Ligand code: DUC
Ligand code: ZN
């Protein structure tokens with residue numbers, strides 16, 4: 225099956241060129257000046273991309289389909305969530321398999337493989353959440369790396385649940401260093417935060433906004449600093465997830481200036497949402513925006529610092545931390561966000577976004593004049609591919625790369641709404657936002673899976689990605 229994508233503007237992390245793209249089977253086989261070759265004659269399918277951007281499929285390296293959290297589960301399954309990803313132009317996601325306390329990492333891997341295999345609309349890989357560091361789980365890390373799980377996430381938050389203390393963190397980092405694996409860190413001082421939460425509840429401060437206010441920026445920057453120190457001791461590559469505080473970004477910048485292999489991501493919710501406009505909405509509305517790290521005070525200047533970090537490469541990646549919970553009853557799981565009515569500490573943490581990311585970053589980043597199109601592609605696709613052992617199969621449009629391609633209309637204007645999205649959740653955190661730019665066609669390894677507003681793929685199109693170990697040094 226040969227497909228010609230003609231007349232578009234091909235944008236990669238480096239180049240912006242007018243070019244025809246020839247896809248044969250699952251791969252890109254040639255690029256050429258528009259109309260310079262008679263590829264049209266023997267193509268099985270021709271897609272006219274005139275006036276459109278032709279960009280690599282998005283890579284979301286941080287999703288939580290069906291994550292168990294706070295007595296319920298994230299409302300998107302691998303089937304519904306990966307289809308929503310496809311609609312949003314994301315053709316690869318890396319989800320977090322979970323090793324819970326008392327289980328092995330292999331249990332976590334097997335459980336997540338069972339949930340995902342045969343259900344995914346896009347290609348997928350796994351990181352491993354190391355929830356129980358001990359002698360035997362440290363030994364298992366090598367086995368996981370051999371299976372293509374080359375990154376391990378640790379939590380400095382959530383004491384008693386996923387939390388690891390500094391000793392466990394250092395041991396896991398030392399082991400990862402010996403395997404060329406990446407350590408991913410949820411950097412918040414969970415012990416201090418738990419004290420602030422208890423004190424807030426004792427004062428009767430039970431509304432959703434207190435979720436944000438009991439996780440002040442300093443609890444993120446302190447943990448980020450400590451994670452960097454421990455990674456330096458261990459000599460391991462460190463990737464700090466979902467950064468939201470400007471002081472924490474400064475820690476990353478300082479470490480990178482010293483030449484350490486330290487990397488970080490942020491997510492659209494931290495660039496677009498604030499305590500003032502969202503989390504402090506009256507009644508229980510603020511629960512929609514409860515996630516950790518938290519949405520922060522606009523007045524403290526975090527959004528500008530995060531945008532600036534993306535522009536200057538202090539931050540390298542934009543992921544989603546997609547982890548949706550319904551506001552009202554979920555059809556089978558029942559109460560989700562409302563588990564926390566009258567007690568913000570019982571609100572499941574997380575919000576939807578896997579479908580929104582690529583487009584929103586175009587809108588806020590490129591249309592907003594903060595980054596150029598190449599940087600947009602880099603932070604939404606290329607950088608994650610390099611960071612997590614998928615490049616150049618994923619993350620670019622080049623001869624030999626997988627034909628994961630998005631045709632993007634840079635001029636379309638539309639309004640975001642729960643009515644229009646496909647994520648399995650009953651609200652949008654961007655309800656009513658007027659945006660520019662729209663995903664039009666999505667190809668996964670040469671097969672069109674989204675055509676206009678229609679999903680035309682099949683359940684199970686997505687394949688498991690066995691990822692390489694770390695090779696980034698920038
Ligand atoms: N943060 C969230 O908001 N949800 C899931 C886990 C996490 O760390
Ligand atoms: Zn986290």
Ligand code: ZN
Nearest residue numbers: 286288545547
């Ligand atoms: Zn997460």
